[in-house]
Amino acid sequence: MSAELSPDLPLEIAHLLLIDVVGYSKLLVNDQVESLQQLNRIVRSTDCFRAAEAKDKLIRLPTGDGMALLFFESLEQPAHCALEIAQALQNHPEIQVRMGIHSGPINQVPDVNDRVNIAGAGINVAQRVLDCGDVGHILLSKHVADDLGEYRHWQPYLRDLGECEVKHGLRLHLVNLCKDGLGNPQVPEKLKRRKRWKETAPIRPVVSPRWALVAALLLSGCALAISFTIFLRHRAIRSETFGSFTGAIPDKSIAVLPFENLSDDKQNAYFADGVQDEILTNLAKVADLKVISRTSVMQYKNSAERNLRAVGKALGVAHILEGTVQRVGGRVRVSAQLIDARTDGHLWAERYDRDIADVFAIENELAEQIVAKLKSKLSPQEKAAIEEKPTADLAAYDLYTRAKILIERSVFNEPREASLREAVRLLEQTSSRDPSFALAYYELAHAHDQLYWQQYDHTSQRLALADAAIQTLRRLQPDSGEAHLALAKHLYWGYLDYDRARQELAAAERALPNDSDCLLLLGYIDRRQGRWEASLKEMEHARTLDPRNILILKQIGLTHRQLRRYSDVIAVFDRALQLDPNDVAARSYRARVDLEQHAYTKRLHMHVETFLAQNPKAPQQISIDLVDLALFERDPAMAERTLSGLSYRYGTESVAFPQAWCDGRLALLRGDSAAAKVAFTEARKQLERTVREQPNNAAALIALGLVDAALGQKKDAIREGRRAIELFPVSKDAIDGSLFMEYLAAIYATSGKADAAIDQLAATAKIPGSLNYGELRLDPIWDPLRRDPRFDKIVALLAPK
Numbered sequence: 001m002s003a004e005l006s007p008d009l010p011l012e013i014a015h016l017l018l019i020d021v022v023g024y025s026k027l028l029v030n031d032q033v034e035s036l037q038q039l040n041r042i043v044r045s046t047d048c049f050r051a052a053e054a055k056d057k058l059i060r061l062p063t064g065d066g067m068a069l070l071f072f073e074s075l076e077q078p079a080h081c082a083l084e085i086a087q088a089l090q091n092h093p094e095i096q097v098r099m100g101i102h103s104g105p106i107n108q109v110p111d112v113n114d115r116v117n118i119a120g121a122g123i124n125v126a127q128r129v130l131d132c133g134d135v136g137h138i139l140l141s142k143h144v145a146d147d148l149g150e151y152r153h154w155q156p157y158l159r160d161l162g163e164c165e166v167k168h169g170l171r172l173h174l175v176n177l178c179k180d181g182l183g184n185p186q187v188p189e190k191l192k193r194r195k196r197w198k199e200t201a202p203i204r205p206v207v208s209p210r211w212a213l214v215a216a217l218l219l220s221g222c223a224l225a226i227s228f229t230i231f232l233r234h235r236a237i238r239s240e241t242f243g244s245f246t247g248a249i250p251d252k253s254i255a256v257l258p259f260e261n262l263s264d265d266k267q268n269a270y271f272a273d274g275v276q277d278e279i280l281t282n283l284a285k286v287a288d289l290k291v292i293s294r295t296s297v298m299q300y301k302n303s304a305e306r307n308l309r310a311v312g313k314a315l316g317v318a319h320i321l322e323g324t325v326q327r328v329g330g331r332v333r334v335s336a337q338l339i340d341a342r343t344d345g346h347l348w349a350e351r352y353d354r355d356i357a358d359v360f361a362i363e364n365e366l367a368e369q370i371v372a373k374l375k376s377k378l379s380p381q382e383k384a385a386i387e388e389k390p391t392a393d394l395a396a397y398d399l400y401t402r403a404k405i406l407i408e409r410s411v412f413n414e415p416r417e418a419s420l421r422e423a424v425r426l427l428e429q430t431s432s433r434d435p436s437f438a439l440a441y442y443e444l445a446h447a448h449d450q451l452y453w454q455q456y457d458h459t460s461q462r463l464a465l466a467d468a469a470i471q472t473l474r475r476l477q478p479d480s481g482e483a484h485l486a487l488a489k490h491l492y493w494g495y496l497d498y499d500r501a502r503q504e505l506a507a508a509e510r511a512l513p514n515d516s517d518c519l520l521l522l523g524y525i526d527r528r529q530g531r532w533e534a535s536l537k538e539m540e541h542a543r544t545l546d547p548r549n550i551l552i553l554k555q556i557g558l559t560h561r562q563l564r565r566y567s568d569v570i571a572v573f574d575r576a577l578q579l580d581p582n583d584v585a586a587r588s589y590r591a592r593v594d595l596e597q598h599a600y601t602k603r604l605h606m607h608v609e610t611f612l613a614q615n616p617k618a619p620q621q622i623s624i625d626l627v628d629l630a631l632f633e634r635d636p637a638m639a640e641r642t643l644s645g646l647s648y649r650y651g652t653e654s655v656a657f658p659q660a661w662c663d664g665r666l667a668l669l670r671g672d673s674a675a676a677k678v679a680f681t682e683a684r685k686q687l688e689r690t691v692r693e694q695p696n697n698a699a700a701l702i703a704l705g706l707v708d709a710a711l712g713q714k715k716d717a718i719r720e721g722r723r724a725i726e727l728f729p730v731s732k733d734a735i736d737g738s739l740f741m742e743y744l745a746a747i748y749a750t751s752g753k754a755d756a757a758i759d760q761l762a763a764t765a766k767i768p769g770s771l772n773y774g775e776l777r778l779d780p781i782w783d784p785l786r787r788d789p790r791f792d793k794i795v796a797l798l799a800p801k
Helices: 029-045 047-054 076-089 121-131 142-148 189-196 210-242 266-284 294-300 308-315 356-373 380-387 394-410 416-433 438-453 460-476 481-495 498-511 516-528 532-545 550-562 566-579 584-598 602-614 619-632 636-643 659-670 673-693 698-710 714-727 734-750 754-765 773-778 780-785 789-798
Strands: 012-021 058-062 066-071 097-110 116-119 138-141 158-165 170-177 253-256 319-328 331-340 345-355 649-651 656-658
Touching (some): 012 029, 012 076, 012 121, 029 066, 029 076, 029 602, 047 058, 047 066, 076 170, 142 158, 158 189, 253 308, 266 319, 266 356, 356 394, 394 438, 438 460, 481 498, 516 532, 516 734, 584 619, 619 649, 649 659, 656 659, 656 698, 659 673, 673 698, 698 714, 734 754, 734 780, 773 789
Parallel strands (some): 253 319
Antiparallel strands (some): 012 066, 012 097, 158 170, 319 331, 649 656
8 A cells, every 4th residue: 555645735836916006005095995996996807817717717815905816727827917907007107016927836725714815835936026026017937937938929028137135035036027118127126236235145046845846846747748738739720820930940031120219309210210111121122031021020119128039039030130220410320230139149230320311322232231141142133123212302201101100000900091091191292292202102002992992982083093003103113013012902902803913913922022911912812712721821921921910810810710710710819919918909809709609798898898998088999899799788778888989880891881870770779769760761871872873882782781671671672682792792702702691691581581581591601701600699680580490500500519
């Protein structure tokens, strides 16, 4: 008979986040209470807190002037939660906190009130980590930081602070977490004083008791075995979803980080951006180089620190170029240095101090020197392209740079229309100053196409403006990569001519070998033509050139969403939120997975409430979520609240309903049929005007059909819906074609044509598309079919397996 060793208390590994209010004891009693109450509300509203609480994987303990949160699923949880809290506290400067994070063994023990309390080395070390911080600090133990540092998305935000003496002469190694202005980048005062320590005094490192360490290792071993099994099962999915940067990094690869603006006039920040962008653009024309796209490198602008090894790994490059720009009067100084990101070795540096008119010559020389240093081949055509000046007018170039940034920011972000229209205004000024500035027409065509495609101005006049910009671009640079790419985008967004767009892309790729837009647009075309796996492959390829571009991740996630691969959707949007935890669209898409897969609205509700708490004056940014939540939860109070937050339109990029459509649906939810009729009538006026002006606008026709069905004009509704399907069958467009099939089924259902609705739904459920289990279960628009067993069968077909 063998003896089994067991500890006196059950041991667990917890990932701990400790928070306390700095200067708490100096506050008045009323202020103490108010501060803790507000802090509690903020903490409880974070996604990390709610997700862990929902799974019963969270222990929370008050600590007098703060709290301890114990997570049990991932060591990333306390770090994500700390950043969420720091973000929310920016709106409450009166509450000053510090935070400490550690992962280690703990014991759950009952206190005198028979409530859960915590003891053990894990909580002790976490408290010592916290005690080393000042206001705003998010400090991590080295143990946690080392584990997080294994993931490239954490590496840029971890700053090693070295060791600090804590209680009883023990030594603790600390790391500072700072991300996008969150956290305190300064060295804690306690660590600043360490130079005065008596080095002769022995300092013992913080360690756990031996039995606790052994038990922790045993538990970790079991967890590792389980995790490894899960990892093997999901490795194929994750590698397909995210690609891999763990393989060999090409030696001839480079990222051009944002140049620092050293000018006293901070308005020259656009000038510094323009210098970096032009160097990047020049290098990207070299086929023998891998050059990371602008969107990914711009995320390192204004970064608290740059760990170049970590940046190189995150971007998948061997070399990094960084520099500074200083503009004073008519002179400009550009300094640049080339770093080997694998070794942190300094390879080359140069400083240019010249007349401001020579700035483009500086950029060209710099690009050619880098090509030579990396021993890359440079064809005569590439050399000529690099040496060509975009414009001789620096004021025009500044306007162009501002417009380009506005267009980039408009993607998936509000206010989209205002940003695009302002970009058009700036670009028109640009071309007025320099009518031969070809790149300005490239961006101008893109802005016009987006205003047309996103239904802000879906008119022939807007399309003609894009046409004119492209014609000017082709006249100035007839066979440039930008001319071919602009035409490809225009054919895709403006004319839905996917085959000709594909042909133009082939020519664009030859001239723009490092442009991720070429690959992404090819992925869009493959997706529209029903080549789903090819589409994902092209988008993943685009991500190797633009690895931190959240737009590409969103598009990959939306592609999986059309295929109803919800585990992949979750993985992709979780990754997107690691890149930008505050991205509203990514938060929405992630929250909707539970809704679409399981008909659960809780996560979407949490997303809406959290956003409104943080952005009470911007409900229009989540108007679609507000409307859907009110409808799906059938909540009249939410409906009333939603009306004040509506933007002027509702729907997807391709099918936009007037606000009056939402007003009508929410009025029906409240039981006010008279108000609903008034609203639907107004919606019909707006849509009927569009259809009269654009009789072949399938998106407007299908929307008008739904409105007519709601008004009881059944024959008109069905005729309009069928006409939209004729114009846009699935064979022509796999995305909008399936969406129109779903909307036609809704028209039939609302018009009392149950058999036709069931047939249409059954066909739609069998192909990739936006039709999903959750919305069939919850959306009131399907209520006319709910007692039909054939409808239940379709719902069951889409139910989670």
